[in-house]
Amino acid sequence: MAYENNNQQERNNDSIFSKRLKAGKRRTYFFDVKTTRGNDYFLTITESKKRFNDNGYDRHKVFLYKEDFNKFLNALTETINYVKTELMPDFDFDAYNHDYSRDEEQDEVGFEATAASTEEATAPATSSDDVDKW
Template sequence: MAYENNDKKMESIYSKRIRAGKRRTYFFDVRATRGNDYYLTITESRKRFNDNGYDRHKIFLYKEDFNKFIKALTEAVDYVKTELMPDFDFDAYNHDDYVEGEHDIEEIGNVSEAPASISEVTPVKAATSEDVDKW
């Protein structure tokens, strides 16, 4: 889907959705720039308790930061698994053998719609307001 944002189109060409509990969903979207460069947006969407809306936060991850991001994420997760919770069975949460229609992780592929963003959280690189999807 292309989002019109100040005469700028932001293409979502691949998307993966992960449902995490009853109120949280994560979206991993690959997007293309006008110059056919690619970047990743990671969106956390949480259902609000007090109304029917959602809070959404987005991280923009650019190709030059992919390896650093993956390395830091892997190190942080490994630290929790080995140092803080070595006896916890993290594999109990692997759900790779789903029944059709009951997936927590859904590969969307070439998408016709992708999540919109209310706000952004950008620890990797700051994005301008033009980079954020409008509602």
Template structure:
């Protein structure tokens, strides 16, 4: 009997975003039937008496919800930027982190198998 066969999923693509004390992972995975889905994981390093551990929260996003998710996410971020915090230069955050991002490019994982033309529109 193969170990963990039912729980095994093929990872197709992964992108990591470091954000202060948090790290976000955007992972495209495939089921055994070659159906694609996205997991979004927030990971936070936490300390306890005998060292540290990573607290993780995960969202599974299925292909039939991609467009609805992106629309709601974009509208929400735009509302914060334009209505609640118009005085904040959000592009400055990106510029401040460009050097850090360049240092971590080598850690990204590219498409290894399957369909790389996932369309979110």
């Protein structure tokens, strides 16, 4: 999908695609595809963690560029498979394949999701969304 926006500053801040992954009560991961000034694409992975001592959030961001996608995916897959097969072969990783309820998702305040994340979170579930829900 091509994305065109004449305002350079606005384009650098917009996500073309966004996916939110709720991971427990205090952690959320955001996967955002963004554009460069040269109309290229890159991925940002943001971890947002609620602080214990106040109402703030700690955020950590990784920028992943297209030339590293395959290497990153291969290394991540190899690492996860090692943990699953060598370190914890008897652990039931599928027991954690559930989403949290919408009420729990709304409890997290302080991280403004992109417009795409907001639309995704409020959009009615589609058949592909239903597959991932338990």
